[in-house]
Amino acid sequence: MKISIIKIGRGCGRWVLDTNEILQQGATGAKVQQLQEILTALNLQPGKIDGDFGAKTLAAVKQFQQQQGLTPDGIVGKKTQDALTCGVK
Numbered sequence: 001m002k003i004s005i006i007k008i009g010r011g012c013g014r015w016v017l018d019t020n021e022i023l024q025q026g027a028t029g030a031k032v033q034q035l036q037e038i039l040t041a042l043n044l045q046p047g048k049i050d051g052d053f054g055a056k057t058l059a060a061v062k063q064f065q066q067q068q069g070l071t072p073d074g075i076v077g078k079k080t081q082d083a084l085t086c087g088v089k
Contacts, residue, residue: 017084023076027053035076038084039064 017038019031033051039060040046047056061080062072068083076084 017076017081019081023053025053025055025058025074032057035061035084 017031017034019034021027021031023032023035029051032053033049035053036046036049036051036057039057040049042064044060044063045056046060047054058074061076062074064083065072065074065080068080070079070083
């Protein structure tokens with residue numbers, strides 16, 4: 001599965017995480033792989049892109065959340081998905 005990256009003015013990246021599901025540690029599948037690809041594009045090192053939401057993906061999600069001023073709980077819910085969609089601050 002590929003992700004969409006669109007450059008919008010002032011270097012803001014837009015990544016489309018194609019899910020309405022909440023992703024968290026223990027989740028597996030294509031949506032997690034897509035998340036890992038986005039985190040890798042943001043240089044957050046989620047580990048191997050294998051569709052397994054393990055400890056390294058959890059750490060990368062928490063780092064992203066902290067960078068965005070979100071609660072670093074490691075859960076990729078609506079607020080985190082919105083932040084990923086809007087790109088980085």
